[in-house]
Amino acid sequence: MTRVKPQSAYSAYSAYSAYSAYSAYSAYSAYSAYGGLPVAPYVAPALITNRDGIVGAYAPPAQVPAPLPTDDPQNFKLWGAQVRESLLTYELVSRIGFTMDGDTAQAWHLETNGQTSGAAAPTATYHPLMKMTRPSEDQFRDQLEYIDNYADLRNDRWIEIEAQLDLPTAFFGSIAFLDPGRTPYTYQLVLAALHLAHFTEMQFKNALACRRPVEFSPQMQAIIPTPQHGTLPSGHATEAHIVAMVLDHVLEASGNPVYADVSWRAQFFRLAARIAVNRTVAGVHFPVDSAAGASLGMTLGAYFVARASAKPSMPPMTASYTAWAFDGPAFSGDFRPETMFDLVTNRQTATTGTSDLGVQSINADQQSPTLNYVWEKAIAEWA
Amino acid sequence: MARPTQTKGWKVVETSPNADAAADWSFFADPARKPESRGALRPVLVQVKSGKIDTLEQRIAAFAQEQGPRKPGPKVKVPKAYRANPGRERGRDPVTRGGDTLYSVLADEALFELMRQQSGSGDPEHPRNDLFLAAHGPILPEDSLGDETQRDPVQLPNTAPAEGVVVTAVIDTGLPFLNDCFRSQNGAPRVRYAWVQDGLFRNAPPSFVPFGREFEAADIADLFARYTTAGIMDELAAYREAGLADFGRPRSHALGRRVTHGAHVASLAGGYPRAEDRTDNPLIFVQLPNLVAADTSGASLAPYLLSALDYIVDRADRIADDLGCGQLPLAINFSFGGTGGPLDGTSAVEERMDALLKARNKGKQKGKTTIVLPAGNAHQSRGHAKMKQGEAFQGPNPSQTLTWRIQPDDHTASFVEIWTPNCTKNDQLIEVVLHAPQGLAVSPAVQQGADASFELVLDSQTIAKISYTYVPAPTRRGKFTLTVAATGRSGGTHDLAPSGRWKIEVRDVGLPTGSHVDAWVLRDDELPGFDTDARQSRFEDPAYKRWTPEGFPEQEDNGHSIVVRAGLQNVIGTGTEPVVVGGYIDRSGALPAYTAGGPTNTANRPGPDAVTVADDSKVHRGVVGSAVLSGGKVTLGGTSVAAPQVTRALAGVLATGGKADRAEVAAMAQADDPARFPNRAPTPGAARGGEGRLQLSPQAARRYRPFG
Structure with a gap:
């Protein structure tokens, strides 16, 4: 089974297993003590001999169990954690379309109709989701100055940079109680959001094919290996911002008055901005990459929440998200996160390089019961 | 090649x-x-x-x-x-x-x-x-220059200052005027004026500074208002707009760092929790240009420092003018220093500080304006050689040779100054000869009398220089300057000087009985956060003892070496008026190895005025202060952090109507030292300890409430 990993997976440098996020689940398995093997050594031969000793002659059972309902989210709790993760990822990634027009790449939301009724093929409508236009090589070259100046902060930040090679969950978990044991459904939602971010950002990186700082100048001398994919958008920026957006909505939707204080949101988004900037400090990203990634991450985060929180039982068109565009050629200067997001309204705001493509409505009839099931469980964890 | x-x-x-x-x-x-x-x-x-x-x-x-x-x-x-x-x-x-x-x-x-x-x-x-x-x-x-707008200075009435109000001024690097510890309870800025000397010059509205950028309280309050959402302040974004965390302009991002010297020092000098609402302690900040702070020799400091002092005095009077009262008490902290100089209070910077203080402290204003300086951390630097007539210079042609060890890969020039005793312009007291390593070349003997200089040239490039000038009254001394070019570089094709042991031969051709000659290696190190790639040179002498038999750094001179620890006190700290503060280790009450002292070349300064805490303990080095952003804490040590604690204490004395001069600091030390150190080290000697140790705040309190 293919396991999906965000960008850090492809960095041979990462001392942390890319599966460290998943290892929490293996903690429930008695086998986890055995160096990561799926089973303990000698269990199979023990089971062979043991069965021999106790099974006796085969006799068919008298009673059959009741069948499980098909395609029912109530079955979700029966499947293993990694299975659930795969199902959620499918729900998300299967609805992302991708097209290219010159220097502009565009991601779309695929809305299907009639999927859940009968044997007819689903019909499809694509809605805008995120558009991105590549900056010019001259713009990237001008941005090298920022990497040179930000290198001043390398001594300040290198420990964070190394710790942030892996998923950002530990950092978000130090702000709010995001934890595989304490808030398992929220944790699962966050991992699903990270998968969505990963698949989408990789499509953009591949399509726009932007060169890394190390390809422009021998003086950048990044302090971590430059990852083997395009520089824009920044994967770390995308992922950190999608998690900030999703977590913030989960906490808000919980209804707990403690989380109504805007300071939770402020800390999430400050963390996301810092994770993004740390990549420029490290020397592997331009500021424009962080801006593009932050915009993509926030857009995908709001989209994710719209898909996950819409209820199939409610009237149609109850969920909507805003599509955005990032125009590389219109961008200049430093990554300025404070101009990209409004703490009070909890929305992305248009700034240098970003613009709003309008509200898109999602047909709630076709929402994912799987996503919704996990969403409802997740927000209950914070009450 | x-x-x-x-x-x-x-x-x-x-x-x-x-x-x-x-x-x-x-x-x-x-x-x-x-x-x-x-x-x-x-x-x-x-x-x-x-x-x-x-x-x-x-x-x-x-x-x-x-x-x-x-x-x-x-x-x-x-x-x-x-x-x-x-x-x-x-x-x-x-x-x-x-x-x-x-x-x-x-x-x-x-x-x-x-x-x-x-x-x-x-x-x-x-x-x-x-x-x-x-x-x-x-x-x-280029963008720090523009057309200054002229403005008349304020005329203050000859009346009492507003009761309890004291102005504290800090001259330093990276001063974070948006930090919470510089705000009053309602959020208004306590920093009334902040001058960033290499900031972006603003022509409209008019600028009242000759270069750089000034922020007045209204500007600071405006930044607070525009960068606060739902009660949460985004300081980094505000500094970005103010051009102080600008990663697109060279050397303009001091306040984008986690730690700056200035943030820590200023928090100790005038930082308070907002709840204490210290509106009675308005602040003035002057931020030195990045390049000036990086040049630890101090050669480039004087013009900026003089401008800074002029500025502070003017703005302190404007604060008084706003209150409608007479001249306010003023405590100025300047935690910088170097080595070299005549060490008799006659350097330009020292004279300026003395003149400024004397002008402001007349009559009823006696002791109401003070400048606090650190004693410096050069005690172990091997940067001072003291050659006494009759002792150091032996034989029929008496001379003394100093070994000057210059480091490899030092990207900045190295300087030695040799100062004669007081003399007239035509007196011939010593001659100096410079020997390059490995017998490469020897200079002519440079005499006193006419100003002159000689350069050692290799391949048409100057590698070293020896010059002599007479410094007239009030100094009245001869000054030899020996300069060796960089021994390393990271660009360019210029030749490098050889590193290793250069020798300086000093010949006695007429020293008066009982006099001595001072040789100083100027400070030349790289400060954390700067990229000068400077490396400190030093004198070497086999008779100089670095370690005690137990293996600790030796802190006392044994009288056998001409290279001495004594007298490495801050080069700008020998005027008559400013307060000079060294450091001690709180837990043991002993002096750390680095804190420098006298004797100097003026009887008025046998050492610093007093010492206060520079390190909490040998294991917990430094003292806790503020980082750049609100809520951040950082430990920094050295005499730089001792000085602002005294500045803070003196502001407290001034607020109750007392005086903040050297006599006051001496009295405080004389009261504290015998009384508050019963189970700790004995009182240090005056050469490095001054009048004694000041316990300005309890140990435990300072670690957990650094601004309390």
Whole structure:
């Protein structure tokens, strides 16, 4: 089974297993003590001999169990954690379309109709989701100055940079109680959001094919290996911002008055901005990459929440998200996160390089019961 | 690599008596100098013989005229403050030196070239013509310059200050005026004026500073308002807008770092929790340019420091004016220092501080304005050699040879200053010879008398220089400056000086009985957060003992070596008026190995005035203070952090109507030391401990409530 990993997976440098996020689940398995093997050594031969000793002659059972309902989210709790993760990822990634027009790449939301009724093929409508236009090589070259100046902060930040090679969950978990044991459904939602971010950002990186700082100048001398994919958008920026957006909505939707204080949101988004900037400090990203990634991450985060929180039982068109565009050629200067997001309204705001493509409505009839099931469980964890 | 022409050996170069050795090296001799800096303006100290402010520019133009046709002539900008009504120059008097006057102005390199060509006037006591370049600062960025708007100074009534109000001023690097510890309870800024000397000059609204950018309380309050959402302040974004965390402009991101020297020092000097609502302690900040802070030799400091002091005094009076009261008490903290100099209080910077303090402390204002300086951390630097007549100089042709160890891969020049005892211009007391390593070359013997300099040239590039100048009254000493070029580089094709053991031979040709000669290695290290790649050189002597038998750093001189720890006190800390503070370790009450002291060359300064905590313990080094952003804490140690604690305490004394002068600090130490150290180390000697130890706050409180 293919396991999906965000960008850090492809960095041979990462001392942390890319599966460290998943290892929490293996903690429930008695086998986890055995160096990561799926089973303990000698269990199979023990089971062979043991069965021999106790099974006796085969006799068919008298009673059959009741069948499980098909395609029912109530079955979700029966499947293993990694299975659930795969199902959620499918729900998300299967609805992302991708097209290219010159220097502009565009991601779309695929809305299907009639999927859940009968044997007819689903019909499809694509809605805008995120558009991105590549900056010019001259713009990237001008941005090298920022990497040179930000290198001043390398001594300040290198420990964070190394710790942030892996998923950002530990950092978000130090702000709010995001934890595989304490808030398992929220944790699962966050991992699903990270998968969505990963698949989408990789499509953009591949399509726009932007060169890394190390390809422009021998003086950048990044302090971590430059990852083997395009520089824009920044994967770390995308992922950190999608998690900030999703977590913030989960906490808000919980209804707990403690989380109504805007300071939770402020800390999430400050963390996301810092994770993004740390990549420029490290020397592997331009500021424009962080801006593009932050915009993509926030857009995908709001989209994710719209898909996950819409209820199939409610009237149609109850969920909507805003599509955005990032125009590389219109961008200049430093990554300025404070101009990209409004703490009070909890929305992305248009700034240098970003613009709003309008509200898109999602047909709630076709929402994912799987996503919704996990969403409802997740927000209950914070009450 | 081909070497077309070898020109080894010494070349005698005529020196200008009109420029100090550091400026001369920087502009004319240094093989690493960059030609593209020509034409750019920088602050300099110009010494004018009996000059009046208003005619300074005319004198410079006339001077240029006398030298013959030249295109273009020197550009000079005189700060508007000097043009103020001469009868109302309180607190802004230029320094006088033996009848001359020192002005901090902006000038370009053409001025130095003209001065270089100036020949002596023949006057034995004043060999220079009308103008002398006393010090220079590094170039300011183009966008830090603009047209200053003139403004009359305020006239304060001769009445009492507002009760309990004390102004605290801090001159340092990276000063975070948006930090929570500098706000009053309702969020208003306590920083009333902040001057970033290499900030972006603003022409509209008008600027009242000669260069850089000033932030007044209204500007700061505006930043608070616009960058606060739902009660949450985004300081980094605000500094970004203010150009202080700008990663797109060179050297403009001090406040984007986690830690700055200035943030820590300022928090100790005047930081308080907001709940304490210290509106009675308004603050003034001056942020030195990045390049000035990086140059630890201090050669480029003087013009910026003098401008900073003028600024502080002016703005303190404006704060009083806003309150409608008389002159306010003022505590100024300047946690910087270096080595070298005459160490007798006669350097330009020391004279300026003494003059400023004496002008403000007249009559009822006695003790109401104070400047606090650190004693410095150079105690173990091996940067001082003291050669006594009769002891150090032995034999029929008495001489003493100093070994000067210059480090490899040192990207900045290394300097040694040798100062004679007091003498007249024509006295011949010593001669100095410079030997390059491995017998590469030997200079001629440089004598006193006429100002002169010699350069060691290799492949047409200057590798080392030895120069002599007589520094007239009030100093009245001969000064030899030895300069060795960088021994490493990360760019350029200029030749490098050889590292290793250079030798300085000092010959006694007429020293008075009982006198001594001081040799100083100027400070030349790289500060954390800067990228100068400087490496500190030092003197070496087998008789100098570095370790005790138990293996601890030796802190006392044993009398057997001419290289001594004594007297490495801060080069700008020997004037009569400022308070000088060293450090001690709180837990043990003992002195850390680095805290420097006397004796100096003035009886007025046997050592610092007192010492206070610079390290919590040997294991917990440093003292907790604020990081750049609110809520951040950082530990920093050294005498730099001892000084602001005394500044803070003196502000408290001033608030209750007391005096903040040296006598007060001595009295505080004399009361504290015997009473509060019962189970700790005994009182340190006066040379490094001054009048004793000050316990300004309880140990435990300071660790958990650093601003309490």
